Amino acid sequence: MSGPRRIVCLTEEPTEVLYALGEQNRIVGISGFTVRPPRARREKPKVSAFTSAKIKAILALRPDFAIGFSDIQADIAQALIRRGVEVWISNHRSVDGILDYVRRLGALVGAAARADAYAVELQRGLEAIAAQATALPRRPKVYFEEWDAPPITGIQWVAELIRIAGGDDVFPERAQESLAKARILEDPGEVVRRAPDIILGSWCGKRFRPEKVAARPGWAEIPAVRDGQLFEIKSPRILQPGPAALTDGVADIARIVRDWARRPVPA
Known part of the structure:
Protein backbone atom coordinates (compact mmCIF):
# COMPACT_ATOMS: atom_id res chain seq x y z
CA MET A 1 0.00 0.00 0.00
CA SER A 2 1.47 3.35 -1.03
CA GLY A 3 0.62 6.76 0.39
CA PRO A 4 -0.97 7.52 3.76
CA ARG A 5 -2.48 4.52 5.51
CA ARG A 6 -4.40 6.09 8.40
CA ILE A 7 -6.43 9.06 7.18
CA VAL A 8 -8.74 11.32 9.14
CA CYS A 9 -11.29 13.09 6.94
CA LEU A 10 -12.20 16.41 8.56
CA THR A 11 -14.92 17.10 5.98
CA GLU A 12 -17.32 14.95 4.02
CA GLU A 13 -15.94 15.03 0.47
CA PRO A 14 -12.68 13.09 1.04
CA THR A 15 -14.68 10.30 2.66
CA GLU A 16 -17.03 10.11 -0.33
CA VAL A 17 -14.14 10.10 -2.79
CA LEU A 18 -12.09 7.48 -0.96
CA TYR A 19 -15.09 5.15 -0.70
CA ALA A 20 -15.80 5.66 -4.41
CA LEU A 21 -12.20 4.69 -5.18
CA GLY A 22 -12.35 1.61 -2.97
CA GLU A 23 -9.80 3.09 -0.55
CA GLN A 24 -12.06 3.32 2.49
CA ASN A 25 -9.85 1.02 4.56
CA PHE A 33 -21.63 15.63 9.16
CA THR A 34 -20.81 12.75 6.83
CA VAL A 35 -23.82 11.14 5.16
CA ARG A 36 -22.25 9.74 1.97
CA PRO A 37 -21.96 6.88 1.69
CA PRO A 38 -24.37 5.90 4.51
CA ARG A 39 -22.16 2.98 5.53
CA ALA A 40 -19.36 5.39 6.47
CA ARG A 41 -21.33 6.59 9.50
CA ARG A 42 -21.64 3.00 10.70
CA GLU A 43 -18.05 2.02 10.03
CA LYS A 44 -15.94 5.01 11.04
CA PRO A 45 -15.64 7.03 14.26
CA LYS A 46 -16.85 10.64 14.00
CA VAL A 47 -14.16 12.98 15.29
CA SER A 48 -14.84 16.43 13.82
CA ALA A 49 -17.44 19.00 12.90
CA PHE A 50 -16.58 21.71 10.39
CA THR A 51 -15.18 24.42 12.65
CA SER A 52 -14.12 22.16 15.51
CA ALA A 53 -12.59 18.75 16.08
CA LYS A 54 -11.84 16.30 18.88
CA ILE A 55 -8.07 16.62 18.70
CA LYS A 56 -7.34 14.06 21.42
CA ALA A 57 -9.71 11.55 19.79
CA ILE A 58 -8.03 12.13 16.43
CA LEU A 59 -4.56 11.63 17.87
CA GLN A 78 -2.62 23.95 13.06
CA ALA A 79 -3.45 21.88 16.15
CA LEU A 80 -2.77 18.64 14.28
CA ILE A 81 0.39 19.89 12.59
CA ARG A 82 1.79 20.97 15.98
CA ARG A 83 1.30 17.37 17.11
CA GLY A 84 3.12 15.91 14.13
CA VAL A 85 0.20 15.00 11.85
CA GLU A 86 0.60 15.79 8.17
CA VAL A 87 -2.41 17.81 6.95
CA TRP A 88 -3.75 18.64 3.52
CA ILE A 89 -6.21 21.53 3.37
CA SER A 90 -7.73 21.86 -0.07
CA ASN A 91 -9.32 25.12 -1.15
CA HIS A 92 -11.10 24.39 -4.40
CA ARG A 93 -14.24 26.40 -5.21
CA SER A 94 -15.25 25.47 -8.76
CA VAL A 95 -16.54 22.51 -10.73
CA ASP A 96 -13.14 22.08 -12.36
CA GLY A 97 -11.59 22.34 -8.91
CA ILE A 98 -13.76 19.49 -7.63
CA LEU A 99 -12.76 17.28 -10.54
CA ASP A 100 -9.09 18.12 -9.97
CA TYR A 101 -9.54 17.39 -6.26
CA VAL A 102 -10.75 13.87 -7.08
CA ARG A 103 -7.66 13.30 -9.19
CA ARG A 104 -5.24 14.73 -6.63
CA LEU A 105 -6.70 12.72 -3.76
CA GLY A 106 -6.57 9.58 -5.89
CA ALA A 107 -2.91 10.20 -6.68
CA LEU A 108 -2.12 10.67 -2.98
CA VAL A 109 -3.38 7.16 -2.19
CA GLY A 110 -1.89 5.46 -5.22
CA ALA A 111 -5.17 5.24 -7.13
CA ALA A 112 -4.48 7.79 -9.85
CA ALA A 113 -5.95 5.73 -12.69
CA ARG A 114 -9.16 4.95 -10.81
CA ALA A 115 -9.47 8.58 -9.74
CA ASP A 116 -9.03 9.80 -13.29
CA ALA A 117 -11.69 7.38 -14.52
CA TYR A 118 -14.03 8.54 -11.76
CA ALA A 119 -13.45 12.20 -12.64
CA VAL A 120 -14.14 11.45 -16.29
CA GLU A 121 -17.39 9.74 -15.29
CA LEU A 122 -18.42 12.79 -13.24
CA GLN A 123 -17.54 15.13 -16.11
CA ARG A 124 -19.58 13.10 -18.58
CA GLY A 125 -22.56 13.25 -16.26
CA LEU A 126 -22.31 17.04 -16.23
CA GLU A 127 -21.97 17.16 -20.00
CA ALA A 128 -25.13 15.07 -20.39
CA ILE A 129 -27.08 17.45 -18.13
CA ALA A 130 -25.73 20.46 -20.04
CA ALA A 131 -26.75 18.87 -23.36
CA GLN A 132 -30.29 18.28 -22.07
CA ALA A 133 -30.47 21.89 -20.88
CA THR A 134 -29.79 23.24 -24.38
CA ALA A 135 -33.11 21.75 -25.51
CA LEU A 136 -35.16 23.68 -22.94
CA PRO A 137 -37.41 26.39 -24.39
CA ARG A 138 -36.23 29.09 -21.93
CA ARG A 139 -33.70 29.74 -19.17
CA PRO A 140 -34.72 30.87 -15.68
CA LYS A 141 -32.96 33.42 -13.53
CA VAL A 142 -32.06 31.65 -10.27
CA TYR A 143 -31.34 32.99 -6.79
CA PHE A 144 -29.50 30.51 -4.58
CA GLU A 145 -29.45 31.22 -0.84
CA GLU A 146 -26.82 29.50 1.28
CA TRP A 147 -27.97 31.04 4.57
CA ASP A 148 -30.89 33.18 5.66
CA ALA A 149 -29.77 35.36 8.58
CA PRO A 150 -28.03 37.23 7.07
CA PRO A 151 -28.83 36.15 3.49
CA ILE A 152 -25.77 34.66 1.80
CA THR A 153 -25.66 33.98 -1.94
CA GLY A 154 -24.26 30.85 -3.59
CA ILE A 155 -20.60 29.94 -3.98
CA GLN A 156 -18.84 29.48 -7.33
CA TRP A 157 -19.45 25.78 -7.93
CA VAL A 158 -23.16 26.26 -7.20
CA ALA A 159 -23.42 29.10 -9.74
CA GLU A 160 -21.62 26.93 -12.29
CA LEU A 161 -23.94 23.99 -11.67
CA ILE A 162 -26.97 26.26 -12.07
CA ARG A 163 -25.61 27.29 -15.46
CA ILE A 164 -24.92 23.67 -16.46
CA ALA A 165 -28.49 22.76 -15.47
CA GLY A 166 -29.95 25.43 -17.74
CA GLY A 167 -30.36 28.46 -15.48
CA ASP A 168 -28.52 31.70 -14.77
CA ASP A 169 -27.40 32.71 -11.28
CA VAL A 170 -28.64 36.24 -10.53
CA PHE A 171 -25.51 37.03 -8.50
CA PRO A 172 -22.65 35.78 -10.71
CA GLU A 173 -20.30 38.47 -9.44
CA ARG A 174 -20.78 37.36 -5.84
CA ALA A 175 -20.21 33.72 -6.71
CA GLN A 176 -16.57 34.57 -7.40
CA GLU A 177 -16.10 35.46 -3.73
CA SER A 178 -14.68 32.45 -1.87
CA LEU A 179 -15.59 33.63 1.64
CA ALA A 180 -19.20 33.55 2.82
CA LYS A 181 -18.86 36.95 4.51
CA ALA A 182 -18.16 38.47 1.09
CA ARG A 183 -21.42 37.03 -0.22
CA ILE A 184 -23.66 38.51 2.47
CA LEU A 185 -26.53 40.53 1.01
CA GLU A 186 -26.52 43.80 2.90
CA ASP A 187 -29.59 44.84 0.91
CA PRO A 188 -31.99 41.89 0.40
CA GLY A 189 -33.99 44.21 -1.83
CA GLU A 190 -31.37 43.51 -4.49
CA VAL A 191 -33.00 40.10 -4.95
CA VAL A 192 -36.28 41.85 -5.70
CA ARG A 193 -34.57 44.03 -8.31
CA ARG A 194 -32.89 41.07 -9.99
CA ALA A 195 -36.26 39.28 -10.17
CA PRO A 196 -35.34 35.57 -10.09
CA ASP A 197 -37.73 33.06 -11.61
CA ILE A 198 -36.60 30.37 -9.18
CA ILE A 199 -35.34 30.59 -5.59
CA ARG A 207 -34.49 23.26 6.96
CA PHE A 208 -35.26 25.79 4.25
CA ARG A 209 -38.47 27.69 4.99
CA PRO A 210 -39.98 28.95 1.71
CA GLU A 211 -42.91 30.58 3.53
CA LYS A 212 -40.49 32.76 5.51
CA VAL A 213 -38.65 33.74 2.35
CA ALA A 214 -41.91 34.62 0.59
CA ALA A 215 -42.94 36.79 3.55
CA ARG A 216 -39.88 39.05 3.37
CA PRO A 217 -40.80 42.71 2.77
CA ILE A 256 -36.38 22.11 -11.00
CA VAL A 257 -35.17 24.11 -14.00
CA ARG A 258 -36.69 21.63 -16.44
CA ASP A 259 -40.06 21.73 -14.71
CA TRP A 260 -40.01 25.54 -14.70
CA ALA A 261 -39.03 25.78 -18.38
CA ARG A 262 -41.92 23.56 -19.41
CA ARG A 263 -44.53 25.47 -17.43
CA PRO A 264 -46.93 27.68 -19.37
CA VAL A 265 -45.58 31.21 -19.61
CA PRO A 266 -47.55 33.45 -17.20
CA ALA A 267 -49.83 35.91 -18.99
Whole structure:
Protein backbone atom coordinates (compact mmCIF):
# COMPACT_ATOMS: atom_id res chain seq x y z
CA MET A 1 0.00 0.00 0.00
CA SER A 2 1.47 3.35 -1.03
CA GLY A 3 0.62 6.76 0.39
CA PRO A 4 -0.97 7.52 3.76
CA ARG A 5 -2.48 4.52 5.51
CA ARG A 6 -4.40 6.09 8.40
CA ILE A 7 -6.43 9.06 7.18
CA VAL A 8 -8.74 11.32 9.14
CA CYS A 9 -11.29 13.09 6.94
CA LEU A 10 -12.20 16.41 8.56
CA THR A 11 -14.92 17.10 5.98
CA GLU A 12 -17.32 14.95 4.02
CA GLU A 13 -15.94 15.03 0.47
CA PRO A 14 -12.68 13.09 1.04
CA THR A 15 -14.68 10.30 2.66
CA GLU A 16 -17.03 10.11 -0.33
CA VAL A 17 -14.14 10.10 -2.79
CA LEU A 18 -12.09 7.48 -0.96
CA TYR A 19 -15.09 5.15 -0.70
CA ALA A 20 -15.80 5.66 -4.41
CA LEU A 21 -12.20 4.69 -5.18
CA GLY A 22 -12.35 1.61 -2.97
CA GLU A 23 -9.80 3.09 -0.55
CA GLN A 24 -12.06 3.32 2.49
CA ASN A 25 -9.85 1.02 4.56
CA ARG A 26 -7.39 3.90 4.87
CA ILE A 27 -9.96 6.04 6.70
CA VAL A 28 -9.76 5.91 10.50
CA GLY A 29 -11.97 8.91 11.35
CA ILE A 30 -14.59 11.09 9.67
CA SER A 31 -16.62 14.27 10.05
CA GLY A 32 -19.79 14.02 12.08
CA PHE A 33 -21.63 15.63 9.16
CA THR A 34 -20.81 12.75 6.83
CA VAL A 35 -23.82 11.14 5.16
CA ARG A 36 -22.25 9.74 1.97
CA PRO A 37 -21.96 6.88 1.69
CA PRO A 38 -24.37 5.90 4.51
CA ARG A 39 -22.16 2.98 5.53
CA ALA A 40 -19.36 5.39 6.47
CA ARG A 41 -21.33 6.59 9.50
CA ARG A 42 -21.64 3.00 10.70
CA GLU A 43 -18.05 2.02 10.03
CA LYS A 44 -15.94 5.01 11.04
CA PRO A 45 -15.64 7.03 14.26
CA LYS A 46 -16.85 10.64 14.00
CA VAL A 47 -14.16 12.98 15.29
CA SER A 48 -14.84 16.43 13.82
CA ALA A 49 -17.44 19.00 12.90
CA PHE A 50 -16.58 21.71 10.39
CA THR A 51 -15.18 24.42 12.65
CA SER A 52 -14.12 22.16 15.51
CA ALA A 53 -12.59 18.75 16.08
CA LYS A 54 -11.84 16.30 18.88
CA ILE A 55 -8.07 16.62 18.70
CA LYS A 56 -7.34 14.06 21.42
CA ALA A 57 -9.71 11.55 19.79
CA ILE A 58 -8.03 12.13 16.43
CA LEU A 59 -4.56 11.63 17.87
CA ALA A 60 -5.72 8.42 19.56
CA LEU A 61 -6.44 7.04 16.09
CA ARG A 62 -2.73 7.45 15.22
CA PRO A 63 -3.36 9.12 11.84
CA ASP A 64 -0.53 9.71 9.39
CA PHE A 65 -2.62 12.12 7.32
CA ALA A 66 -5.60 14.44 7.78
CA ILE A 67 -7.66 16.04 5.03
CA GLY A 68 -9.72 19.20 5.45
CA PHE A 69 -11.15 22.09 3.50
CA SER A 70 -10.63 25.86 3.45
CA ASP A 71 -9.30 28.47 5.84
CA ILE A 72 -12.24 27.76 8.16
CA GLN A 73 -10.38 24.64 9.31
CA ALA A 74 -7.05 26.42 9.75
CA ASP A 75 -7.13 26.15 13.55
CA ILE A 76 -7.83 22.42 13.40
CA ALA A 77 -5.03 21.97 10.90
CA GLN A 78 -2.62 23.95 13.06
CA ALA A 79 -3.45 21.88 16.15
CA LEU A 80 -2.77 18.64 14.28
CA ILE A 81 0.39 19.89 12.59
CA ARG A 82 1.79 20.97 15.98
CA ARG A 83 1.30 17.37 17.11
CA GLY A 84 3.12 15.91 14.13
CA VAL A 85 0.20 15.00 11.85
CA GLU A 86 0.60 15.79 8.17
CA VAL A 87 -2.41 17.81 6.95
CA TRP A 88 -3.75 18.64 3.52
CA ILE A 89 -6.21 21.53 3.37
CA SER A 90 -7.73 21.86 -0.07
CA ASN A 91 -9.32 25.12 -1.15
CA HIS A 92 -11.10 24.39 -4.40
CA ARG A 93 -14.24 26.40 -5.21
CA SER A 94 -15.25 25.47 -8.76
CA VAL A 95 -16.54 22.51 -10.73
CA ASP A 96 -13.14 22.08 -12.36
CA GLY A 97 -11.59 22.34 -8.91
CA ILE A 98 -13.76 19.49 -7.63
CA LEU A 99 -12.76 17.28 -10.54
CA ASP A 100 -9.09 18.12 -9.97
CA TYR A 101 -9.54 17.39 -6.26
CA VAL A 102 -10.75 13.87 -7.08
CA ARG A 103 -7.66 13.30 -9.19
CA ARG A 104 -5.24 14.73 -6.63
CA LEU A 105 -6.70 12.72 -3.76
CA GLY A 106 -6.57 9.58 -5.89
CA ALA A 107 -2.91 10.20 -6.68
CA LEU A 108 -2.12 10.67 -2.98
CA VAL A 109 -3.38 7.16 -2.19
CA GLY A 110 -1.89 5.46 -5.22
CA ALA A 111 -5.17 5.24 -7.13
CA ALA A 112 -4.48 7.79 -9.85
CA ALA A 113 -5.95 5.73 -12.69
CA ARG A 114 -9.16 4.95 -10.81
CA ALA A 115 -9.47 8.58 -9.74
CA ASP A 116 -9.03 9.80 -13.29
CA ALA A 117 -11.69 7.38 -14.52
CA TYR A 118 -14.03 8.54 -11.76
CA ALA A 119 -13.45 12.20 -12.64
CA VAL A 120 -14.14 11.45 -16.29
CA GLU A 121 -17.39 9.74 -15.29
CA LEU A 122 -18.42 12.79 -13.24
CA GLN A 123 -17.54 15.13 -16.11
CA ARG A 124 -19.58 13.10 -18.58
CA GLY A 125 -22.56 13.25 -16.26
CA LEU A 126 -22.31 17.04 -16.23
CA GLU A 127 -21.97 17.16 -20.00
CA ALA A 128 -25.13 15.07 -20.39
CA ILE A 129 -27.08 17.45 -18.13
CA ALA A 130 -25.73 20.46 -20.04
CA ALA A 131 -26.75 18.87 -23.36
CA GLN A 132 -30.29 18.28 -22.07
CA ALA A 133 -30.47 21.89 -20.88
CA THR A 134 -29.79 23.24 -24.38
CA ALA A 135 -33.11 21.75 -25.51
CA LEU A 136 -35.16 23.68 -22.94
CA PRO A 137 -37.41 26.39 -24.39
CA ARG A 138 -36.23 29.09 -21.93
CA ARG A 139 -33.70 29.74 -19.17
CA PRO A 140 -34.72 30.87 -15.68
CA LYS A 141 -32.96 33.42 -13.53
CA VAL A 142 -32.06 31.65 -10.27
CA TYR A 143 -31.34 32.99 -6.79
CA PHE A 144 -29.50 30.51 -4.58
CA GLU A 145 -29.45 31.22 -0.84
CA GLU A 146 -26.82 29.50 1.28
CA TRP A 147 -27.97 31.04 4.57
CA ASP A 148 -30.89 33.18 5.66
CA ALA A 149 -29.77 35.36 8.58
CA PRO A 150 -28.03 37.23 7.07
CA PRO A 151 -28.83 36.15 3.49
CA ILE A 152 -25.77 34.66 1.80
CA THR A 153 -25.66 33.98 -1.94
CA GLY A 154 -24.26 30.85 -3.59
CA ILE A 155 -20.60 29.94 -3.98
CA GLN A 156 -18.84 29.48 -7.33
CA TRP A 157 -19.45 25.78 -7.93
CA VAL A 158 -23.16 26.26 -7.20
CA ALA A 159 -23.42 29.10 -9.74
CA GLU A 160 -21.62 26.93 -12.29
CA LEU A 161 -23.94 23.99 -11.67
CA ILE A 162 -26.97 26.26 -12.07
CA ARG A 163 -25.61 27.29 -15.46
CA ILE A 164 -24.92 23.67 -16.46
CA ALA A 165 -28.49 22.76 -15.47
CA GLY A 166 -29.95 25.43 -17.74
CA GLY A 167 -30.36 28.46 -15.48
CA ASP A 168 -28.52 31.70 -14.77
CA ASP A 169 -27.40 32.71 -11.28
CA VAL A 170 -28.64 36.24 -10.53
CA PHE A 171 -25.51 37.03 -8.50
CA PRO A 172 -22.65 35.78 -10.71
CA GLU A 173 -20.30 38.47 -9.44
CA ARG A 174 -20.78 37.36 -5.84
CA ALA A 175 -20.21 33.72 -6.71
CA GLN A 176 -16.57 34.57 -7.40
CA GLU A 177 -16.10 35.46 -3.73
CA SER A 178 -14.68 32.45 -1.87
CA LEU A 179 -15.59 33.63 1.64
CA ALA A 180 -19.20 33.55 2.82
CA LYS A 181 -18.86 36.95 4.51
CA ALA A 182 -18.16 38.47 1.09
CA ARG A 183 -21.42 37.03 -0.22
CA ILE A 184 -23.66 38.51 2.47
CA LEU A 185 -26.53 40.53 1.01
CA GLU A 186 -26.52 43.80 2.90
CA ASP A 187 -29.59 44.84 0.91
CA PRO A 188 -31.99 41.89 0.40
CA GLY A 189 -33.99 44.21 -1.83
CA GLU A 190 -31.37 43.51 -4.49
CA VAL A 191 -33.00 40.10 -4.95
CA VAL A 192 -36.28 41.85 -5.70
CA ARG A 193 -34.57 44.03 -8.31
CA ARG A 194 -32.89 41.07 -9.99
CA ALA A 195 -36.26 39.28 -10.17
CA PRO A 196 -35.34 35.57 -10.09
CA ASP A 197 -37.73 33.06 -11.61
CA ILE A 198 -36.60 30.37 -9.18
CA ILE A 199 -35.34 30.59 -5.59
CA LEU A 200 -33.27 27.70 -4.27
CA GLY A 201 -32.46 27.41 -0.57
CA SER A 202 -29.81 25.30 1.12
CA TRP A 203 -29.36 26.66 4.61
CA CYS A 204 -26.22 24.82 5.73
CA GLY A 205 -27.92 22.00 7.55
CA LYS A 206 -31.15 23.58 8.75
CA ARG A 207 -34.49 23.26 6.96
CA PHE A 208 -35.26 25.79 4.25
CA ARG A 209 -38.47 27.69 4.99
CA PRO A 210 -39.98 28.95 1.71
CA GLU A 211 -42.91 30.58 3.53
CA LYS A 212 -40.49 32.76 5.51
CA VAL A 213 -38.65 33.74 2.35
CA ALA A 214 -41.91 34.62 0.59
CA ALA A 215 -42.94 36.79 3.55
CA ARG A 216 -39.88 39.05 3.37
CA PRO A 217 -40.80 42.71 2.77
CA GLY A 218 -41.27 43.40 -0.93
CA TRP A 219 -40.51 39.85 -2.03
CA ALA A 220 -44.10 39.09 -3.06
CA GLU A 221 -43.38 40.77 -6.40
CA ILE A 222 -40.50 38.45 -7.24
CA PRO A 223 -41.55 36.09 -10.06
CA ALA A 224 -40.34 33.05 -8.11
CA VAL A 225 -42.48 34.00 -5.11
CA ARG A 226 -45.47 34.97 -7.22
CA ASP A 227 -45.37 31.63 -9.03
CA GLY A 228 -44.48 29.45 -6.04
CA GLN A 229 -41.05 28.50 -7.39
CA LEU A 230 -39.16 28.16 -4.11
CA PHE A 231 -37.35 24.88 -3.47
CA GLU A 232 -34.95 23.33 -0.99
CA ILE A 233 -31.82 21.45 -1.97
CA LYS A 234 -30.38 19.57 0.98
CA SER A 235 -26.96 20.92 1.89
CA PRO A 236 -25.13 17.55 1.77
CA ARG A 237 -26.18 17.33 -1.88
CA ILE A 238 -24.92 20.76 -3.00
CA LEU A 239 -22.78 22.61 -0.43
CA GLN A 240 -19.89 20.14 -0.25
CA PRO A 241 -17.14 20.66 -2.84
CA GLY A 242 -17.16 17.00 -3.75
CA PRO A 243 -18.87 14.41 -5.97
CA ALA A 244 -22.33 14.84 -4.40
CA ALA A 245 -22.68 18.33 -5.87
CA LEU A 246 -21.73 17.05 -9.33
CA THR A 247 -24.28 14.23 -9.20
CA ASP A 248 -27.23 14.64 -6.83
CA GLY A 249 -27.01 18.42 -6.42
CA VAL A 250 -26.91 19.31 -10.08
CA ALA A 251 -29.60 16.70 -10.81
CA ASP A 252 -31.90 18.41 -8.30
CA ILE A 253 -31.29 21.78 -9.92
CA ALA A 254 -31.78 20.37 -13.42
CA ARG A 255 -35.12 18.84 -12.49
CA ILE A 256 -36.38 22.11 -11.00
CA VAL A 257 -35.17 24.11 -14.00
CA ARG A 258 -36.69 21.63 -16.44
CA ASP A 259 -40.06 21.73 -14.71
CA TRP A 260 -40.01 25.54 -14.70
CA ALA A 261 -39.03 25.78 -18.38
CA ARG A 262 -41.92 23.56 -19.41
CA ARG A 263 -44.53 25.47 -17.43
CA PRO A 264 -46.93 27.68 -19.37
CA VAL A 265 -45.58 31.21 -19.61
CA PRO A 266 -47.55 33.45 -17.20
CA ALA A 267 -49.83 35.91 -18.99
